[in-house]
Amino acid sequence: MINTSIEMERAALILKLLGDKTRLTMMKLIENHACCVCEFVEIFKMSQPSISQHLRKLKDLGLVEEERNSQWTFYSVDKSSEYYPFIKTILDQLPNQDEKIRELEENGTRIECC
Amino acid sequence: MINTSIEMERAALILKLLGDKTRLTMMKLIENHACCVCEFVEIFKMSQPSISQHLRKLKDLGLVEEERNSQWTFYSVDKSSEYYPFIKTILDQLPNQDEKIRELEENGTRIECC
DNA sequence: TAAGTAAATAAGCATATACTTATATCAGAA
């Protein structure tokens, strides 16, 4: 148990990132759907730079992965991350957020990937 | 699923609280041992008010309970909290911090409750 | 290549956070 303090530090960092309602909801959303930046802008009624900044933080810790598709960049939870098992136990206990995706579809603002 | 957004908000609040290395370590420590303020001061090499303020935040969300015993106030994780199951899944994945208690005992600064 | 759209970055600002020192409170001992 040599790296104990580093692990605690990592855990605290991850929890701090998830301790923001916007980012937490994002993570729950993209656990099963990839979403692009403009969809988040629509969902959270927030400026595009603000969304990009949240995603940047999640990406800096390796929690999400991005994939370009045509003109959009789609983000999803990086399930190959060494931290994913930890994150999954948290996400599993959160209420499903899929109604937000359904709202996009009803709006016609859903952008289908692939 | 009426209270979805409230639940997400609650979860985010809890994660934000746990997203601090000091508080996270405290929680892991007092999941199985009650500790008093002066022990935390010794463990974290931090001022007493700073420790009290961290404990206050944890108490305000109902994550910890306090019990007076003689001149000391002992804190421990409130396992009857409705949020404890959520918190437990997180704490279960953190490295054991009992060596910090052992250090106190070796120092002679451990305060035995009961 | 030029124009257009999506996303990232820069800069600035208001608020939140985590600490400090100083002081108040409160229970137990003398």
Next chain:
DNA sequence: TTCTGATATAAGTATATGCTTATTTACTTA
């Protein structure tokens, strides 16, 4: 009751955070 030690609260401060608007970058496609 008075003193003492443990803890809580108050006040102040430096840094971090999360947002905004303005601008830049990077693809796509006409």
